[in-house]
Amino acid sequence: MKEKCVIGIDIGGTHMRSALVDRKGTVLAFRKAHSESRQGPDSLAHRLAQQCLALLADAGLPSHFLCAVGLGVAGKLDPASGSVIFSPNLPSLAGFPLAVKLQDALQVPVVLENDANVFGLGEAWLGNARNLPHWIGVTLGTGVGGCFFAHGRLWEGDRLGFSGEIGHVIVDPEGPECACGQKGCLEAHASATALVKGIDLARKEGRALSPLLNEALHAGKLTARIVHQAAVQGDPTARGLFSRMGWALALALSNLFTFLGISTAVIGGGVAASWDQFAPPMENYIRRVPSMLDPHRTRIHRSELGDMAAVFGAASLAWQRAEGR
Amino acid sequence: MKEKCVIGIDIGGTHMRSALVDRKGTVLAFRKAHSESRQGPDSLAHRLAQQCLALLADAGLPSHFLCAVGLGVAGKLDPASGSVIFSPNLPSLAGFPLAVKLQDALQVPVVLENDANVFGLGEAWLGNARNLPHWIGVTLGTGVGGCFFAHGRLWEGDRLGFSGEIGHVIVDPEGPECACGQKGCLEAHASATALVKGIDLARKEGRALSPLLNEALHAGKLTARIVHQAAVQGDPTARGLFSRMGWALALALSNLFTFLGISTAVIGGGVAASWDQFAPPMENYIRRVPSMLDPHRTRIHRSELGDMAAVFGAASLAWQRAEGR
Known part of the structure; x- marks a missing residue:
């Protein structure tokens, strides 16, 4: 039937x-x-x-x-x-x-x-957030999006037209400018845009970049994927940007974990493909820093639904x- | 009966x-x-x-x-x-x-x-949070405590032994050290301890302090109340500390408002008595900075239950x- x-x-x-x-x-x-x-x-x-x-x-x-x-x-x-x-x-x-x-x-x-x-x-229904009561979702793409699930349901807050906007949580008040007008948002550290901007800024500051990055910059075709490739090949500027990204993600998540008394997040979006580069510094920070959290209880999952x-x-x-x- | x-x-x-x-x-x-x-x-x-x-x-x-x-x-x-x-x-x-x-x-x-x-x-039952569905509570005392109410009920998260710990949300990764071992927690900016430490640090740095502060320091009897009195009398160091406190409170709250899609907080505790000193910079920041929030919708109430x-x-x-x- x-x-x-x-x-x-x-x-x-x-x-x-x-x-x-x-x-x-x-x-x-x-x-x-x-x-x-x-x-x-x-x-x-x-x-x-x-x-x-x-x-x-x-x-x-x-x-x-x-x-x-x-x-x-x-x-x-x-x-x-x-x-x-x-x-x-x-x-x-x-x-x-x-x-x-x-x-x-x-x-x-x-x-x-x-x-x-x-x-x-999607993650709550068929992905890594199945059966999780309280968790934070993060999407890494051109920008950084987010969501919050409470008691297994999508949190909507006061229905102000937004919620879960982790991308515009400020992690460093002295940090880089964000497209939203604020300074130091997570999005200004952890998005595809932030990676590309970071390379461009390094070039303007006269730092030596790998040929891969220089060629892509000159052709006007630099993408987060190419920054990732350069990091894998060992380019120190690209590595530094992924390290900063991991730190910023960890800081934003650990602040929210501390306030909400929760310990689980799921990260997806296109830039999550660079997991090998940003996850180690992220996990290192989150296991070390938040004073309230038992370091063995935090769980940051990568989305497997792509x-x-x-x-x-x-x-x-x-x-x-x-x-x- | x-x-x-x-x-x-x-x-x-x-x-x-x-x-x-x-x-x-x-x-x-x-x-x-x-x-x-x-x-x-x-x-x-x-x-x-x-x-x-x-x-x-x-x-x-x-x-x-x-x-x-x-x-x-x-x-x-x-x-x-x-x-x-x-x-x-x-x-x-x-x-x-x-x-x-x-x-x-x-x-x-x-x-x-x-x-x-x-x-x-208490605030939810008989105070300024009556009938509010979603809001953040902050207590300013020796330390900084907090709570979160969702759908009118106290949020408990994953029952990890803590929740609502806004005092240990990091507002400035380069900020002052906190008793918890982290750097730049809200508590390290907005507690009675932070005010007293701030005056003590200014003295060590050789800054000129008002007689009121100097006398209390020498007697080993400096309290947040005396720092407040000095700020009211115009001492620039004391004023600067309350300004920093207002900024830190606003940053912590606006980050949480942005993530949770909510716009209301209630602030109490003994140090809330210094409202005249920290509230103006706090309200100035929160009306100006968070990119997602309509500045006219944020509501930060002072507790009236004492x-x-x-x-x-x-x-x-x-x-x-x-x-x-």
């Missing part, structure tokens, strides 16, 4: 990934397409609806098997109205009622949530809506 | 304050006595039991009207076993099953909780136990 299902969608600046998922988290169909956000928000909504219908067709399911759709989008959102307030990766979506448009097209409930929060929902964490999380959100939770 | 009642007790290093309180928070009797902790823990437990019986006699109530007793004690506690693990103000209590001893003497349930947590319970916040909180804890909540 065929079962009901939902669709989870992760809309990034470059790609939109979507999956048709059953109640157990089995992927019945998966699609990945370019976001092509320059074509405007109406086109995006139309293509999202088409992608949903294609997923149902891929799985051989009629449309009445679809219960709900969950959407993960980076940025500040208004989940109540289903609108994007501002999305750094998809600026054309500002003010656009994306969830409402998709709901009209598909005639099922559509729920919108911040990308770091859907990452957390790109799928947010897709599963969006699907989990859709199941919550479908089941009226 | 006479109603059932509970007793709330706040045991500090110098005094123990206790009140017989009804379900509405009316104080039926109040007593304050010296802790005399040097006489040992058994003597303290005995005197506490006597104080409870005296409160009942003061109110003209027979002992079967007493439902439960709540105890607030500074330090690391094991509420499950009713034992004090370590109390900085009452070192002789280390390892002592205080709640059990009092329970045996009075034959009613006795509950033990950290002093900053009972401060929060010394009674912890007594009421201990009574509230006793009511929770009596009512099986």
Whole structure:
């Protein structure tokens, strides 16, 4: 007998990934397409609806098997109205009622949530945060996102339009400037942007860089992945940046652990691929510094769901809506 | 008709304050006595039991009207076993099953909780945190304590033996050393100890201090209250210390507001009496800096319950136990 299902969608600046998922988290169909956000928000909504219908067709399911759709989008959102307030990766979506448009097209409930929060929902459902009551999620990408789970549920605070924003927690009041206007945010130490900026600054200061970094800088094609490659090859500037990243992550997490009386975090996002470089200094600091915590009780897990964490999380959100939770 | 009642007790290093309180928070009797902790823990437990019986006699109530007793004690506690693990103000209590001893003497349930947590319970019941769902409590005293309320209930985290420890959140990794072994904790900027140490350091650095401060220093009797008096009189070093205190409080709170997506705090404790000196720089920073928060939505209240916040909180804890909540 065929079962009901939902669709989870992760809309990034470059790609939109979507999956048709059953109640157990089995992927019945998966699609990945370019976001092509320059074509405007109406086109995006139309293509999202088409992608949903294609997923149902891929799985051989009629449309009445679809219960709900969950959407993960980076940025500040208004989940109540289903609108994007501002999305750094998809600026054309500002003010656009994306969830409402998709709901009209598909005639099922559509729920919108911040990308770091859907990452957390995915980890809580099918990843390393299964059965954890209280934990902090961190996504390392162009920026640094985060989420907080309390009693197994996504924490929403006072519903001010943000929560879990660990990227804008200040770890060093004298630290580097952040895109948000503050100084010394975690994001200014631990994002892809911070790594690339750090190399650029070292070049301006006249420090010797490895040929790999110099070539990428001159071609204007320096990425966090190349900084990682340089660190693996032993470039001291690149290594120093990952060391600073590990320290900043540990400080932000240990402050939150101390205040919340908890000891577990899950780290994901594209830059988590550099785990070998930033995790050793992070773990060294967190085992050494926080005075309240038993060093053997802290657990910082790496996400194992990769790109799928947010897709599963969006699907989990859709199941919550479908089941009226 | 006479109603059932509970007793709330706040045991500090110098005094123990206790009140017989009804379900509405009316104080039926109040007593304050010296802790005399040097006489040992058994003597303290005995005197506490006597104080409870005296409160009942003061109110003209027979002992079967007493439902439960709540105890607030500074330090690391094991509420499950009713034992004090370590109390900085009452070192002789280390390892002592205080709640059990009092329970045996009075034959009613006795509950033990950290002093900053009972401060929060008092504010939530009868103070400035009434009806607030999510908020942070801060107690400014010899050290800096804290608590977190989520969905109107005291947050306990993973029950690691501590929670809400805002005093040991690091606000400046290059900041002054803290008694806990870390550098740059909030407590190293915002406690009575930090104010006194700050003046002492300024003297060692040869800075000119007002006669009031010099006299107190030479007599070995410098207190946070005298530093406050000096700041009111215009001493620039004292003013600078309160300014640093306000900045550190604002930074710790704004980081937690940013992560938790909340905007409310209540500040109490003895050093909150210096509100006129540290609150203006604190409010200036918090309205200016946190990038995620609408500056008009942050609310930092001063406790209005004074010394009674912890007594009421201990009574509230006793009511929770009596009512099986």
